[in-house]
Amino acid sequence: MTAPIPSVADLSAEQAAAEHARLATEITGHDQRYYQDDAPTVSDAEYDALRRRYDEIEAAFPALSGADSLTRKVGAAPSEKFAKVRHGVPMLSLSNSFSDQDVLDFVGRIRRFLDWPADKPLGFTAEPKIDGLSCSLRYENGRLAVAATRGDGSEGEDVTANVRTIAEIPQRLKGADVPEICEIRGEVYMAHADFAALNARQAEAGAKVFANPRNAAAGSLRQLDASITARRPLRFFAYAWGEMSAMPATTQMEMVAAFARFGMPVNPLMRLCGGAEELVAHYHAIEEMRADLGYDIDGVVYKVDDLALQGRLGFVARSPRWASAHKFAAEKAQTELTAIEIQVGRTGALTPVAKLKPVTVGGVVVSNATLHNADEIARLDARIGDTVIVQRAGDVIPQVLAIVPERRPAGAEPYEFPTICPCHLKTPVMRETTGTGEETKVRRCSGEFACPFQRVEHLRHFCSRRAFDIEGLGEKQIAFFYDKGLLKEPADIFTLEARDKASLTKIENFEGFGKTSVRNLFAAINERRDIALERVIYALGIRHVGETTAKVLARAYGNWGAFHQAALAIAGGDAAAAAEMDALDQIGETVVEAVAKFFAEEHNLGMVERLAAELSVRDAEKPKQDTAVAGKTVVFTGSLERMTRDEAKARAESLGAKVSGSVSKKTDIVVAGPGAGSKLDAARTLGIQIMSEDEWLALIG
Numbered sequence: 001m002t003a004p005i006p007s008v009a010d011l012s013a014e015q016a017a018a019e020h021a022r023l024a025t026e027i028t029g030h031d032q033r034y035y036q037d038d039a040p041t042v043s044d045a046e047y048d049a050l051r052r053r054y055d056e057i058e059a060a061f062p063a064l065s066g067a068d069s070l071t072r073k074v075g076a077a078p079s080e081k082f083a084k085v086r087h088g089v090p091m092l093s094l095s096n097s098f099s100d101q102d103v104l105d106f107v108g109r110i111r112r113f114l115d116w117p118a119d120k121p122l123g124f125t126a127e128p129k130i131d132g133l134s135c136s137l138r139y140e141n142g143r144l145a146v147a148a149t150r151g152d153g154s155e156g157e158d159v160t161a162n163v164r165t166i167a168e169i170p171q172r173l174k175g176a177d178v179p180e181i182c183e184i185r186g187e188v189y190m191a192h193a194d195f196a197a198l199n200a201r202q203a204e205a206g207a208k209v210f211a212n213p214r215n216a217a218a219g220s221l222r223q224l225d226a227s228i229t230a231r232r233p234l235r236f237f238a239y240a241w242g243e244m245s246a247m248p249a250t251t252q253m254e255m256v257a258a259f260a261r262f263g264m265p266v267n268p269l270m271r272l273c274g275g276a277e278e279l280v281a282h283y284h285a286i287e288e289m290r291a292d293l294g295y296d297i298d299g300v301v302y303k304v305d306d307l308a309l310q311g312r313l314g315f316v317a318r319s320p321r322w323a324s325a326h327k328f329a330a331e332k333a334q335t336e337l338t339a340i341e342i343q344v345g346r347t348g349a350l351t352p353v354a355k356l357k358p359v360t361v362g363g364v365v366v367s368n369a370t371l372h373n374a375d376e377i378a379r380l381d382a383r384i385g386d387t388v389i390v391q392r393a394g395d396v397i398p399q400v401l402a403i404v405p406e407r408r409p410a411g412a413e414p415y416e417f418p419t420i421c422p423c424h425l426k427t428p429v430m431r432e433t434t435g436t437g438e439e440t441k442v443r444r445c446s447g448e449f450a451c452p453f454q455r456v457e458h459l460r461h462f463c464s465r466r467a468f469d470i471e472g473l474g475e476k477q478i479a480f481f482y483d484k485g486l487l488k489e490p491a492d493i494f495t496l497e498a499r500d501k502a503s504l505t506k507i508e509n510f511e512g513f514g515k516t517s518v519r520n521l522f523a524a525i526n527e528r529r530d531i532a533l534e535r536v537i538y539a540l541g542i543r544h545v546g547e548t549t550a551k552v553l554a555r556a557y558g559n560w561g562a563f564h565q566a567a568l569a570i571a572g573g574d575a576a577a578a579a580e581m582d583a584l585d586q587i588g589e590t591v592v593e594a595v596a597k598f599f600a601e602e603h604n605l606g607m608v609e610r611l612a613a614e615l616s617v618r619d620a621e622k623p624k625q626d627t628a629v630a631g632k633t634v635v636f637t638g639s640l641e642r643m644t645r646d647e648a649k650a651r652a653e654s655l656g657a658k659v660s661g662s663v664s665k666k667t668d669i670v671v672a673g674p675g676a677g678s679k680l681d682a683a684r685t686l687g688i689q690i691m692s693e694d695e696w697l698a699l700i701g
């Protein structure tokens with residue numbers, strides 16, 4: 001029997017202080033399990049009761065509401081708990097190579113881009129690709145000032161306090177040539193032995209056991225309480241940089257050597273290579289050593305050594321043109337295919353998923369694998385009960401590679417792909433046809449937005465991290481609200497609070513919700529009313545418009561009104577508007593057609609309008625406003641002598657110019673080299689500014 005809980009008014013100051021402290025520990029534990037481990041041990045209602053009691057005590061004994069009071073911290077999700085850090089120089093990803101041939105192609109592409117003679121040497125570095133999480137360390141006047149995770153590449157989380165506990169990372173850089181501002185980037189990771197010891201300790205304490213060293217490193221670095229990070233054996237390798245007030249070297253190799261002089265750990269297996277053959281040889285040498293390194297690596301990274309050449313090569317989307325990650329072949333295992341489940345995606349595509357008897361592949365337990373589509377199942381002749389070979393490569397979804405025919409159980413029947421959607425509409429499943437009338441492999445539910453799976457998936461995409469990033473509105477909650485009829489389309493998210501206020505059946509009374517979680521949810525939603533244009537475009541879920549494309553569109557159109565108007569014009573058959581979008585770098589016909597199709601759908605139009613009415617969409621950051629050519633439309637014609645066409649285009653775009661293939665009234669500058677013909681004539685007729693390559697170079701500096 002438990003004693004009745006005394007009313008707060010009856011507590012002595014001493015009792016209140018003791019209970020306040022006890023509650024703080026208990027609540028912090030629940031927060032940890034809820035927000036960080038995704039494994040709460042109490043219901044929302046129980047949690048709310050604890051919080052209420054805690055708040056009541058503090059209200060009655062104000063002396064207890066000191067700086068470390070929970071009333072000042074708790075309630076937000078983990079990413080909110082870390083301050084955000086904007087990366088002055090974005091943290092990029094790498095394009096991949098999977099075969100020796102890909103490496104030859106990578107080197108060939110670079111030589112062509114630079115117009116590099118076949119007999120002229122071109123140096124590359126090759127180094128292990130560390131399987132941890134990247135981190136940017138900003139040193140100011142030699143002292144560690146800020147440490148941030150990569151986040152979405154533009155904005156990461158402030159993990160300075162945690163990084164200060166990593167013994168391998170110096171608090172101060174040493175040496176006379178340390179630049180005043182020196183942002184060193186690299187990988188935080190956990191060594192195999194440390195990982196095994198940590199997991200043994202965790203298991204003994206009944207705490208969470210990590211699936212692999214990478215997860216352990218990420219979980220340890222992203223701790224709210226730096227004293228927990230301090231007890232986790234993290235390590236670091238420096239391999240890149242962000243902002244530098246001065247460059248200590250002119251090559252990749254020397255930069256990393258400078259970091260080593262400054263006191264940073266660097267990887268001992270980095271080598272300078274003369275070309276594709278040497279790169280591949282070093283790759284295979286590292287592959288041989290892989291099992292004995294004592295830490296996880298998932299490939300070898302190649303980079304052009306000369307930093308001036310890196311500058312010329314620039315970037316494609318989010319990865320440097322001058323680097324490539326050569327991935328190791330995936331790891332494989334055999335297991336039983338127990339079922340095939342059909343999932344309906346946001347676009348209505350029916351994707352078969354292999355349900356597997358759980359098996360460990362490369363350190364991770366796999367129980368699902370993709371089967372891609374109906375043709376793939378037929379090609380594999382995969383049947384329920386078969387033994388299959390599964391492969392896992394890096395972060396990608398595991399795949400079924402093949403079946404083992406000898407192990408097929410008697411009576412296993414060929415799999416029949418459903419001809420109706422598993423949604424309640426029971427709509428027929430269609431094969432999509434391409435422009436040339438060919439059938440594609442993908443089968444789609446023809447229910448479009450009326451199909452509940454597509455709606456739910458669409459909403460899930462809308463709320464996802466790279467879209468609206470609405471904390472507390474995950475898959476489960478969306479499905480729940482959908483079933484209750486509270487959410488049907490994105491705009492409904494933003495009217496949820498008002499409707500809830502006016503309703504008799506309050507969300508806080510639903511199973512699994514409570515006052516606090518509902519309050520937090522509404523706060524998270526309201527926080528997103530003010531939102532970046534690129535996120536809105538991405539969140540709409542237009543086919544073929546991923547994150548990168550959305551960014552390009554946002555930058556090009558600048559504000560919601562301009563984008564919306566252009567999209568509507570394109571949908572209405574305005575050829576000039578379509579050509580303008582088509583002319584954008586990285587945007588092609590597929591995207592333009594997808595935009596046209598999306599904005600031609602009646603239900604999408606209403607959906608978009610209702611959504612826009614709820615939002616205040618922030619204009620896109622105009623890239624490089626301060627350059628001489630920002631916002632100008634440039635056409636290159638004739639042959640260029642000082643740079644290749646690709647290079648000229650990439651450079652102009654990096655300075656905020658739009659490069660177009662044809663001359664029109666909208667062209668601002670035509671750069672004409674020898675042999676320029678009709679485009680030059682057109683420029684003259686239209687009275688457009690014409691310049692030589694040298695004049696152009698002088699203009700852009």
Ligand code: IVH
Pocket residue numbers: 092093094127128129130131132133134150187239240301320323325
């Ligand atoms: S260079 C501008 N070098 O791989 C290029 N990245 O897929 C910056 N990584 O986010 C990255 N080892 O987390 C580079 N030796 C290495 C690396 C490495 C691991 C990671 C890094 C990056 C990801 C890109």
